[in-house]
Amino acid sequence: MNLTQLRSAREVALQDFNLGRAARRLNASQPGITRHIQLLEADLGVAIFARSGRRLTGLTPAGRALMPLAERMLDTHHQMQGVARDYATGASGEITVATMHAHARYILPGPIANFVQDFPLVRLRLRQGSRADVIRWLSCGEADFSLSSVPEGAFSDLQFHHCYDVHRVVLTPKGHPLTNCKRLTLEDLVQYPIITYDHLLQVWEVAGHELERRGLRPNFVLSAVDADIMKTYVRSGLGIGIISNIAYDSEMDADLEALDARHLFWTAPVQVGVRRHDKLSPHALHLVGLFAPAVQRALQLGGRSLTT
CATH class of the missing domain: 1.10.10.10 (Winged helix-like DNA-binding domain superfamily/Winged helix DNA-binding domain)
Structure with missing residues (x-):
């Protein structure tokens, strides 16, 4: 044969x-x-x-x-x-990745550095935006693939592959009273001024009636889109932070404590998105493999999605 x-x-x-x-x-x-x-x-x-x-x-x-x-x-x-x-041949080309700020800032730097070292002639472009922006860019063909959590809804032209999960941590200075709690509660958190993402404010607003019923009135002193900014203000003593776990680095942030809060807030699946009937270039597949080998294998075997 x-x-x-x-x-x-x-x-x-x-x-x-x-x-x-x-x-x-x-x-x-x-x-x-x-x-x-x-x-x-x-x-x-x-x-x-x-x-x-x-x-x-x-x-x-x-x-x-x-x-x-x-x-x-x-x-x-x-x-x-x-x-x-x-x-x-070391073929030249261009790869556009649509993603959100946290993944561009905390997940992709290492893989991209390795990729550029291997393929210096391939140009990389990162497009950062909201979840809706990322999906729109991918669907319109303005990105080769996406890395983000996925908004609710059906996307018949797209296919998604689970990559990793993101959950929330509560960030405090070393020695903060919350570090003595065995299991954090909302009652514990609202005792202190809170710094968090802009989009998380909407989550608290949705839960507002339940919080009021329990007599809880959170004090949001600052919201931002950048976890590094929030960490700066936690360090300054302005309040406690609620951030993504991928934004905390135990070495870089050794002066801060990250307390597990996945039981208080939702866990978000992060997925690699591709257009259903398109094939990624070999270089794009190689880049995916540097941060998500299982997704790379799925795409090489015909693009069967892990999540659709």
């Missing part, structure tokens, strides 16, 4: 089992195509095509089971050639 035989079998199936048309498409002779099929069937030990006399009429049950595997082998061979060519 070889790739030439697989190509001949695939083309015959694509041409409605017409040997003449398949031969013309492959720039081969009809007897040559027939010989390829005979050798392939002999090697596999089963008939792939049903016959009426010398005429091929369709796929046998074995053929229907084997043809998708042949397609996958041929596609994999084509992808291998493309990847090898790009690695060999």
